[in-house]
Amino acid sequence: MTKTRSHLLAALAWAVVALSLLPIGWMLLSSLRHASDIAAGEQLSSSLALRWENYRDLWVNVDFFNYFRNSLVVCGLATVISTACALCAAYALARFRFRGSHAASLAITVTQVIPGMLFFLPLYMLYRNLGESWGVQMLDTYRGLIFLYVALFTPASIWIMRGFFVAIPRELEDAAVMDGCSRFGAFVRIVLPISAPGIIATATFVFLLAWDELFFAWVLTSSPDVQTIPVGIRLFINQFQHRYDLMMAAGAVSTLPVLLAFFAGQRYFIKGLAAGAVK
């Protein structure tokens, strides 16, 4: 590998990075322009001042704070609960051969293939019945959405986590059990710490998936107290059709939390996702 060639390839890599980030840069730039400048096609003009008021307008006019808070709560709790359930289930499937384990694996794969269209109306009705007949409000509540998200994203988590657990040698747990530790204790005290990177990776992944979810959030919520960001943006687009400036600002702000989550866990995430996928 000659030096020139290696420099060229590195330059190519950076070119790919730049090209790939162009749309994001465009989003940020447009979020700082006035709507009429955008409509007139003037947004690239360097003579225009940066309009930071758009971000303030977003909070003031659009009720964005509610959507933001709701997304944080729903996605955060869904991630925590889902990861916890997935850990246990993945461990069971990785370590034990028991009747129904094969069926369980299969079931997990199958759930990934079910279209939302098929069961959104029954789910809506189920939630409504729980509310009307049993007094347990599920529609338009945090718990309704969280419950659904946990159920939706646990299978994917199990799939990934199982890969990690399989990679950990059994000897460590066996040794702990031999020393008098319960199997669950061995799980918690030996396996979990070792697979921490994988757990963080999976949790980040679930958070991203939950943050991205639009369809069910749309169907199951109707008030700003509970609606999440994707719903808010969708509603907002219709109301402010031509306000591309606000739309881009909303886009930028919606990306921020997942961006932070990603950067916080990226070391583990990259390592973990790669390891889990290769297995």
Place this chain on the structure above:
Amino acid sequence: MAMRKKRFDAFPYLLLLPAALLMLAVNLTPIVQGFTMSLLKLNQFTLGQYLDAPFVGLDNYRRVLFDADNPLRHGLGLALRNTALFTLTVSVLAIGIGLAVALLMNRDFAGKGIARTLLLLPWIVPSYVVGTLWGFMWQRDVGIVNVVLVDWLHLLSERPFWLLGSNSFWAIVIPTVWRAWPVMMLIFLAALQSIPEEPYEAATIDGVSRWKQFLHITLPLLKPVIVIQLMFQIIDNVYSYNIVSMMFGQGAGYPGEWADLLMPMLTRQSFNYWLFGQGAAVSFITMTLMLVFVGAWLKAFRRSMTGDD
């Protein structure tokens, strides 16, 4: 574990319990009800009765599959065609570009870690933001794509429409690929890095060209990863909804003949025409086909995927 007698070991079941209960509760009843819905005549007049609506057996399926006069079929053929083309194009491009960039990144250079992180950014942008953003970028008059192509690079003399006509197909493919290939790249990169050096060294000594090395060493070793990622890509793309919905969500909500995908079309028609029974029928057919596909895929590639398992 050799001393275990054949007594019932509850531990794994207990571990599995929370996840299993959740999945059953949320998936089982609604799916059974969804299937039931597909056997009922559920339209605007009977919607209030819900599951007590008139039972019509397989009539919805018949209407969807064979009745040419059926309103729900308006655009179903087109949506299927588009979804097939879309899935094929996006899956191939995402994996192809992901692999190519992974190969490019599989070397050391200054700032490699940062570059790799930055490359993942498109995937982090939520898909509904991607839909909105690119919907804006594709605008004929003020969108950045035409500004770059026509005003800056002079590659085209006339500003094309991207959101109207057959170009709208590319208007949805490109953002989807943009968002999907980074994860592919990451996974392939990890796989590439786990391949040992020796085979390559040996091949170079033997005078084998780099391209042949790629074909005969790299690709076969990557096959399990490619196969599984391809399967996930296909599933995701068949069910793609967010980007189309947000790009064309305002106004009429009709993406046009070339950008209408199966799930957006189904959702829209079900709500527009209130033909929920038939909507459920189509969903069920799609799900069955996808299950068959996954089953066949896993079976065909079982050995190459699991390797030594």
Place this chain on the structure above:
Amino acid sequence: MNAWPARTFATGLLGASLFASAACARAAELNLWVMSTTEQQQQDMRELLRPFIASNPTLRVNVTVLNWESAWAKITAAAASGQGPDVLELGTTWVAAISSMGALEPLSEQQQNEAGGAKAFFPVMWGTTHRLDDAKVFAIPWYADARAAFYRTDVFKKAGIEARDAFANWGSFKQAMQKINGTEIGGKKIAALGYPGKNDWNVVHNLAPWIWNAGGDVLSSDGKRSAINSTESVQAIVYYTSFAAEGLVPRGALEKDSGQIESGFFNGQYAVIFTGPWILKQMRTPKAKGGQLETVTAANFGIAPYPAGLKGNQTFFSGSDLAIMKSSKNKTEAWKLLAYLTGRDSQVSFSKMSGMLPTRLDAASDPSLMSDPHYAQFIAQVKNGRHYAAIPGWGPLESVYLKNLGNMFDIVGGLKGKYSALAIKQAMDAAAQEADQVLSSSR
């Protein structure tokens, strides 16, 4: 973390009522769903409801603001599940459909008379409160909008055109547009006309006046078959689309929606657009508050009726009605709210807030509103106002038309074969076929 702490409220209420005497009225909570008609609907509604709350201290009104796209799905869900608001705003084209689902409470003769009865409202609006073939009334009209032409007076002057002549009939309109296309004003060439293409829910409403003025219709008079491919309808559509085909409407407009076209009018891209009274409000609001007051357009515009076709110069007149849901548990109080909102004073206030028109005759001729000449012009248009037939299948029908007219704009834009009167006729034949299928399945 619930949205509606219903159980807490119920418990508190029970406790409170134990201490109240039997004669004391129990507090009721009303849920009202409205659309986002004004820029700050939530605050405006609070303002609007203030007198009502003051005179009904035992009532509480919760306002939910929906936007038009989500409203359809939400209302469907509410109708299906029986869990919805007490009072509901419905677009005039939706009342027949939603009432046919059995979701609305019919209004008695007494209630209708309380609101003023048919004679107190514009006849076209009253026609939207019941099905075409049924006298049962399900809603009371609330606010309305009509369409008219907005034009740049300075551009007309520069090109030497008189508005009266330009908008006289189809022939003179075409000529006038040809004359002003490309006129230089403010250092830029302005396009003659702007209208949105396919990406807009207004597509059908934009075409309707032209179709009616040519003597055609979107629906047969008995409401059972599509009439969009009749000779007159096709003539009108060919005429309308010829403006884009001939370059009098810039190509880029075909991709745009109404909001963008209106923006284009404000920033000097088009000399003429057809839209409703809501942009009057925008032109009176300063830029700092998101309005267009300081633009050249706001200082140089006029309003004109649709050019007259063979059958007159009708305009599209529609709006929203208010209805009570059958599932409401407080129907008497809901009626009070409804009667208040559709009352004269409330309509005048709302018209001022939103720029929309009242539906009551007495409110429409209120001096405080009529003193605005532009508003008065719009009210004058109302006598030429027309609405679609109130059939239950309108919703699905409109989406069939939206899709097919959308495809038609592909033809106009040269993206799908060659533009010709024949191509349009064929496209409309296909549309009529699909429409008939939908109509027959929704009976």
